[in-house]
Structure formats: C-alpha cells, structure tokens
Amino acid sequence: MSEGNLTVLTQSSGGNAGGGAIVDLEFGSATDLRKKLDGMKQKLNLTKEFFREVMQEGVDYGIIPGTDKPALFKAGAEGLCEFYNLAPTIPPGGKVEDKNHETGYYSVDITIRLIHRMSGSIIAEGVGHANTYESRYRWRWVSERDLPKGIDPRGLVSKERDGKYGKFVQYRIENDDMHSIWNTVLKMAKKRALVDAVLSATRSSGIFAQTQEELDAYLSGHDPDGDPEGNPVPPPPRQNRQQGAGNRNQGSTGSRAASGQGATSDKNRALELSKQMNGGNMDWNWLAERASEALGRQIQKVVQEVQANEWRTVVQYLEQYGTGPEDDTDFNFEDLPEDLR
Structure with missing residues (x-):
C-alpha cells in the first residue's frame, strides 16, 4: 500500500465466492493530510474562541426546558454563518409541505444549504421538520377556570404544579385554531x-x-475531564464568562443588567414575543399561562406578579416555546448572487 492510499477488496459483480477486485483509493499524500489536519484544528480553535468571546448564553445558545445539555439557538447559528462567511439558501425542492385546510394539519420539511459567499461552494446542508401535531402546537395547558364551556375536566390529561400560593392543576386541551400557527x-x-x-x-x-x-x-480553556494529574477542574463562575461575551451586541442582556435596564428590556421582549405568537394581538391569559409554566407557580396578573428578576426566565421559556430568538424574520438571501438564491 502506497503512502496516502487505502487498498480494499471489493466483491465482484459476478458473485463468485472468492471473487473480488483490488481497488486503491487515493486520499493524498501524508503531507497533504497533515496540512488538512492542521487546518481543521485551527478552525476548531477559532470556533471555540468565537463561542468564548462572542456568543452569549441565553441568546445564542442555552438549555432547552426538559433537557440537561446546551443547544444552539437560531441567533447563534446566524452568528456562526456570519463568522464563517456562509449564506443560508433553500435549494430547489428544499421545501416540502403537507397541508389539510379542513383539519388544520400542516407539516413541512426544509433543507437549508450553506453557501460560501466568496467561492459559491456548497459547504453543508441541514434538514428540519415541524408539524402542527407536535405537542407545543397541538395542545394548550389551561387552568380549570379557563376551560371552554361544556368540557368535563375529568376526561382531560392534567398535571399538578407548585405555585406561589400552593399547588394548582392545569388541563390539556387541543388547539382549536391550527391554521394561525402554520407560519410559526x-x-x-x-x-x-x-x-x-x-x-x-x-x-x-x-x-x-x-x-x-x-x-x-471547555469554553473556559479547561479539560472537562480534569487536569493532567487527574484532578477535576471546576469552571470559573459562569457570570464572569458571560460578562466578557457581549462584544457582538453591546446593548445585550449583560450590559443592560449592569445598568439596571435588563429587567425592563426582558419584560418588553416577553410582551413582544407574546404578541408575535398570538397573531399580533396581546393575549394576557396566554402569557400568564406561559409565565406559570416557566416559573412553576400560578400567575394570574402578569405585570403585577412576575418579579423584575424573573422576566429573563419567562423570555427564555417563550423563545423555546414557540418561534425562538428573532424567529419572526426570514433568512435574508438578497446579498447572494442571482444563481444562488
């Protein structure tokens, strides 16, 4: 076997028991592979540095309710696209929909292709699916007082929650307006x-x-499994890393909180998200239900009962409950060459 080659034995098309062909697969010289390896390492280190110095927890990535591992948010994905000079496109045939106007059922499969802006090369593709039968869209959780007339709560799925004034029960009912969330x-x-x-x-x-x-x-430069001596290395306080991560958006959560404006901005963001998720109308009961779920206690009057330091939690919940950060806008393809749009 020559340098940079892989020799394999393949089964012949004739199906003979001992038959086969010797094929040499050319992967390049060891020098070429070493250059490629060094380049990959540098890119990974740059990605790590980008996460540490630019991306913000709760805005670009964070913990999705019900999980214990961080997830990349849309805002963070867009930031990485900007960093790597990639443009998202939907290729021909990359959008497949299934609509039922009578029942309100809607499903869609999307393919996003990332194009390198300078060369026009296809770097990667990703697929995404969503439909109105997902639990976040198909069902609503309401208190007994908010149940539509004529519905017997004894036949509904329910869950007990801990609230500020004790335990309370919520019931699951089907969303009766599926068409309004097709765009979402x-x-x-x-x-x-x-x-x-x-x-x-x-x-x-x-x-x-x-x-x-x-x-x-990892983002703080430590080995998550410990130091070379085998001793665990505790990460530095998370707030220190967050304070240094606001370079991309000086008006973001960290600096606003330091000046006492963070709570007001988070509150406004929560109201804005609530309005977006309800077709442009402010539904205070809906927001109270989401705040109750996010904070784990019964909220009836949102403005009065949600504390200043709790609005960030409500915002994070709303961002993952529905459209996600800045998800009210489409991707911008205007700066792409005509043949790549």
Missing part, C-alpha cells in the same frame, strides 16, 4: 434546518453534546 411551524422547520446545517459546517456538534458544566469548562 414553517419558521420552526427553517430554524431546525439552519441549526443542523451550521453544526455540520462548523463541526460544533460535539460542543453541544456536553453537559452545561462540561461546556463551561
């Missing part, structure tokens, strides 16, 4: 496809396969 479902599929493509293009899937503690250690 479409945007969710796009977001999932974009994140899938970016994770593949930047080789950062491994970063988000770690726990929060491992990610903190």
Whole structure:
C-alpha cells in the first residue's frame, strides 16, 4: 500500500465466492493530510474562541426546558454563518409541505444549504421538520377556570404544579385554531434546518453534546475531564464568562443588567414575543399561562406578579416555546448572487 492510499477488496459483480477486485483509493499524500489536519484544528480553535468571546448564553445558545445539555439557538447559528462567511439558501425542492385546510394539519420539511459567499461552494446542508401535531402546537395547558364551556375536566390529561400560593392543576386541551400557527411551524422547520446545517459546517456538534458544566469548562480553556494529574477542574463562575461575551451586541442582556435596564428590556421582549405568537394581538391569559409554566407557580396578573428578576426566565421559556430568538424574520438571501438564491 502506497503512502496516502487505502487498498480494499471489493466483491465482484459476478458473485463468485472468492471473487473480488483490488481497488486503491487515493486520499493524498501524508503531507497533504497533515496540512488538512492542521487546518481543521485551527478552525476548531477559532470556533471555540468565537463561542468564548462572542456568543452569549441565553441568546445564542442555552438549555432547552426538559433537557440537561446546551443547544444552539437560531441567533447563534446566524452568528456562526456570519463568522464563517456562509449564506443560508433553500435549494430547489428544499421545501416540502403537507397541508389539510379542513383539519388544520400542516407539516413541512426544509433543507437549508450553506453557501460560501466568496467561492459559491456548497459547504453543508441541514434538514428540519415541524408539524402542527407536535405537542407545543397541538395542545394548550389551561387552568380549570379557563376551560371552554361544556368540557368535563375529568376526561382531560392534567398535571399538578407548585405555585406561589400552593399547588394548582392545569388541563390539556387541543388547539382549536391550527391554521394561525402554520407560519410559526414553517419558521420552526427553517430554524431546525439552519441549526443542523451550521453544526455540520462548523463541526460544533460535539460542543453541544456536553453537559452545561462540561461546556463551561471547555469554553473556559479547561479539560472537562480534569487536569493532567487527574484532578477535576471546576469552571470559573459562569457570570464572569458571560460578562466578557457581549462584544457582538453591546446593548445585550449583560450590559443592560449592569445598568439596571435588563429587567425592563426582558419584560418588553416577553410582551413582544407574546404578541408575535398570538397573531399580533396581546393575549394576557396566554402569557400568564406561559409565565406559570416557566416559573412553576400560578400567575394570574402578569405585570403585577412576575418579579423584575424573573422576566429573563419567562423570555427564555417563550423563545423555546414557540418561534425562538428573532424567529419572526426570514433568512435574508438578497446579498447572494442571482444563481444562488
């Protein structure tokens, strides 16, 4: 076997028991492979540095409720696209929809292709699916007082929650207006496809396969498994890393909180998200239900009962409950060459 080659034995098409062909697969010289390896290492180190110095927890990535590992958000995926000079596109045939106007069922599969802006090369593709039968879209959780008339709560799925004034029960009912969330479902599929493509293009899937503690250690320059002597290395306080991560957006959460404006901005963001998720109308009961789920206690009057330091938690929950960060806008293809749009 020559340098850089892999010799394999393949089964012949004639199906003879001992038959086969010797095939040499050319992978390049050892020098070429070494250059490629060094280049991959440098890119991974740059990605790590980008995460540490630019990306913000809770904005670009964070813990999705119900999981214990960080996930890349749409805002973070877009930041990585900007960093690597990649443009998201939907290729021909990359959008497949299934609509039922009578029942309100809607499903969509999206393929996002990442194009390198300078060369026009295809770097990666990602796929995303969403449909109205997902639990977040198909069902609503309401208190007994908010149940539609004529519905017997004894036949409904229920769950008990701990609230500020004790335990309370919520009931699951079917969303009776599926058509109004078709656009939200479409945007969710796009977001999932974009994140899938970016994770593949930047080789950062491994970063988000770690726990929060491992990610903190990794981004802080420590080995999550310990130091060379085998001793655990605790990560530095997470707030220190966050304070240094606001370079991309000086008006973001960290600096606003330091000036006492963070709570007000988070509150405004929560109200904005609530309005977006309800077709442009402010539904205070809906927001109270989401705040109750996010904070684990019964919220009836959102403005009065949600504390200033709790609005960030409500915002994070709303961002993952529905459209996600900045998900009210589509991808911008205007700066792409005409043949790549």
